[in-house]
Amino acid sequence: MxxxxxxxxxxxxxxxxxxxxxxxxPGVTIAPASIVTLIFGLFFAGFALLWMILAATAGGAFWMFGLIHFSVGLGIAFGGIFWEPWKRRHTWYxxxxxxxxxxxxxxxxxxxxxxxxxxxxxxxxxxxxxxxxxxxxxxxxxxxxxxxxxxxxxxxxxxxxxxxxxxxxxxxxxxx
Missing domain, CATH: 2.30.29 (PH-domain like)
Known part of the structure; x- marks a missing residue:
């Protein structure tokens, strides 16, 4: 070429x-390290979600502080899987x-x-x-x-x- x-x-x-x-x-590949990162991120997001639910029962808008942690957990969980394919879609050799x-x-x-x-x-x-x-x-x-x-x-x-x-x-x- x-x-x-x-x-x-x-x-x-x-x-x-x-x-x-x-x-x-640009295909998605799942390596053992990305599985560990996925599990950690889901636990992090799950804990934040649980905290937000419990904080919401107290009333008020205090529960919204958990949205940052929930978002970070999802980013950790899925960023490790989707960052590399996304980067490859924008790469030329x-x-x-x-x-x-x-x-x-x-x-x-x-x-x-x-x-x-x-x-x-x-x-x-x-x-x-x-x-x-x-x-x-x-x-x-x-x-x-x-x-x-x-x-x-x-x-x-x-x-x-x-x-x-x-x-x-x-x-x-x-x-x-």
């Missing part, structure tokens, strides 16, 4: 060519003969375009699945008690094997 040259004007280096473009599968691009246009967060050079030292990882993924970089993110690793790549793409082959060809050209 090739791209219109005009839309890449000023982004690609002179002579750089687009080899592949695609988008991730491009592979050139020297770099990989990940573009996102997320409402409220704005547009971003990140490029990752593909060199002979780039560690490529093909993750089998339906659909598969090709990982090519990572970043370390901070949390309260340390750091954790987040892998970066073309996630949940139907042509993962073909993209991996193209990336290996880019590596071979870079090494030569």
């Amino acid at each position: 090739t791209a219109d040259v005009d839309e890449w004007d000023g982004i690609l280096n002179p002579g750089e060519k687009v080899l592949w473009q695609g988008r991730p599968d 491009t592979l050139t003969d020297s770099r990989a691009f990940i573009a996102r246009d997320l409402p409220f967060l704005g547009r971003s375009l990140k490029s990752y050079p593909i060199t002979g030292q780039t560690r490529l990882e093909l993750r089998d699945g339906t659909p598969g993924s090709v990982m090519f970089d990572h970043e370390m993110r901070r949390r309260k008690n340390g750091h954790y690793r987040v892998d970066i790549g073309f996630e949940r793409i139907a042509e993962a094997g073909e993209v991996m082959r193209l990336m290996r060809q880019v590596q071979e050209r870079e090494s030569a």
